[in-house]
Amino acid sequence: MTSDLTPQRVLRQWLLTTLGELGGSAPTAQALREMERRYGSHLTPGDWEGTERDNEPKWHNRTRFERKKMEREGLLVPARESRGVWRLTETGSDEYRRYRGPIVVPPQPTMTRERSIDPLQPDGNQSPTRIEVTTQRIVRSTAVAEYVKRVHDSTCQICGTRLATPTGAYAEAAHIQPLGHPHEGPDVSSNVLCLCPNHHVLFDLGMLHITDDLIVIDQHSGTPIGRLAERPGHEIERRYLEYHRTHHGGDGERS
Ligand SMILES: [Zn+2]
Numbered sequence: 001m002t003s004d005l006t007p008q009r010v011l012r013q014w015l016l017t018t019l020g021e022l023g024g025s026a027p028t029a030q031a032l033r034e035m036e037r038r039y040g041s042h043l044t045p046g047d048w049e050g051t052e053r054d055n056e057p058k059w060h061n062r063t064r065f066e067r068k069k070m071e072r073e074g075l076l077v078p079a080r081e082s083r084g085v086w087r088l089t090e091t092g093s094d095e096y097r098r099y100r101g102p103i104v105v106p107p108q109p110t111m112t113r114e115r116s117i118d119p120l121q122p123d124g125n126q127s128p129t130r131i132e133v134t135t136q137r138i139v140r141s142t143a144v145a146e147y148v149k150r151v152h153d154s155t156c157q158i159c160g161t162r163l164a165t166p167t168g169a170y171a172e173a174a175h176i177q178p179l180g181h182p183h184e185g186p187d188v189s190s191n192v193l194c195l196c197p198n199h200h201v202l203f204d205l206g207m208l209h210i211t212d213d214l215i216v217i218d219q220h221s222g223t224p225i226g227r228l229a230e231r232p233g234h235e236i237e238r239r240y241l242e243y244h245r246t247h248h249g250g251d252g253e254r255s
Contacts, residue, residue, distance in 0.1 A: 004044045004045075004046050004150065005044060005046045005047055005058060005059075005062070006042065006043060006044060006047050006059060006062075006168075008062065008065070008066050008069075010042075010166075010167060010168060011059065011062055011063050011066045012066050012069075012070065013099065013166050013167060014035050014038070014039045014063075014167060015031070015035065015063055015066060015067065015070070015086075016070075016075070016088075016092070016095060016096050016099060017038075017096065017099070018031060018034050018035045018038060019031060019086060019087075019088050019092070019096070020088065020093065020096030020097070020099075022034060024087060024088045024092075024093055025082070025085050025086060025087035025088065026085065026086055027084055027085050027086075028084055028085070028086060031086045032060055032063065035063065039167060041142055041146065042146075042167060042168055043059055044146075044150065045143075046058065047059035047062075067079075067086060070092070074089055074091050074092075075088065075089060075091055075092035075095055076088060076089060076092055077089055099166070141187050144173070144187055144188060144189050144192060145173030145192065146173075147189055148173050148189050148192045148193070148194050148234055149171050149173060149194050151194070151231050151232075151233050151234045152171070152194035152229070152231055152234070153169065154168070154169035154170065154171035154194065155169075155171065155194065155229070156171065156194065156195050156196035156199055157193050157194050157195060157228050157229045157230075158193075158195060158196075158199040158203075158208070158216050158225075158226060158228065158229075159196060159198075159199060159226070160229065161196040163196065163197075170197075171194050171195065171196060172194075172195055172196070172197055172200045173192050173193070173194060173195075174192065174193045174194075174195045174199075174200045174203055174204065175187070175191055175192055176191050176192070176193060176210075176236070176240040176241060176243070176244050177191055177240045177243040177244060177247075178204075183243070183247065185240065185243070189234060189235075190234075190235050190236055190237040190240065191237065191240045193228070193236070194234075203244075206219060206248030207219050207220065208225075209241075209244060209245045209248055210228055210241045210244070210245070211241070211245075212238045212241060212242070213227075214227055214228040214230065214236070215227055215228075216228055219248065
């Protein structure tokens with residue numbers, strides 16, 4: 001299976017951004033590790049397959065290939081000169097900055113302003129106290145979320161929006177029966193929808209519910225706003241929809 005590999009141009013953007021943000025250079029292993037930390041959740045199962053030659057993950061191999069191409073284009077210092085360190089050239093750094101856009105420094109708040117502008121405006125806190133807390137997180141399967149997003153090509157199942165970004169389209173995996181207590185929904189693809197951020201929030205807040213015929217109903221007006229898009233390979237189990245309809249997220253818990 002060599003289908004659905006992350007495109008070379010995307011690997012290039014990731015590498016450029018990673019090196020740029022590491023100050024322009026990093027040893028090979030660190031560059032790859034840092035790319036994985038930042039973009040690992042976008043990598044496909046195909047990217048993780050080993051190459052025939054030495055079983056190195058394909059995306060490592062393809063990133064090295066891209067690095068060589070970038071070297072030929074003058075974006076990276078030639079490998080024989082940089083001794084195992086991947087280093088952006090002047091041109092490479094310019095390319096990174098152009099891609100990132102100018103770094104905007106937010107204006108400092110002026111302290112001289114009259115405090116009576118709006119008596120309700122909160123003062124905030126210039127030096128918030130830090131406390132240590134212990135939390136329990138549910139470990140979700142990235143694979144399930146990534147699978148559902150891939151099946152739908154990161155397109156919202158409610159409105160059809162597909163948010164394009166330089167590192168690939170952005171969508172969210174929304175659990176129908178939430179995972180957390182007291183809902184205890186399962187982390188399986190038949191309990192997950194691929195939604196845009198807006199519809200994810202509305203769905204979690206119970207502003208929308210979905211009938212067994214997959215009609216999306218606006219909870220406020222009671223009117224249908226459309227039909228949930230379906231794709232082969234992603235079946236939605238009706239019992240989760242029913243759970244959502246009967247417990248429609250009154251606590252506003254995000255999932
Ligand atoms: Zn949407």
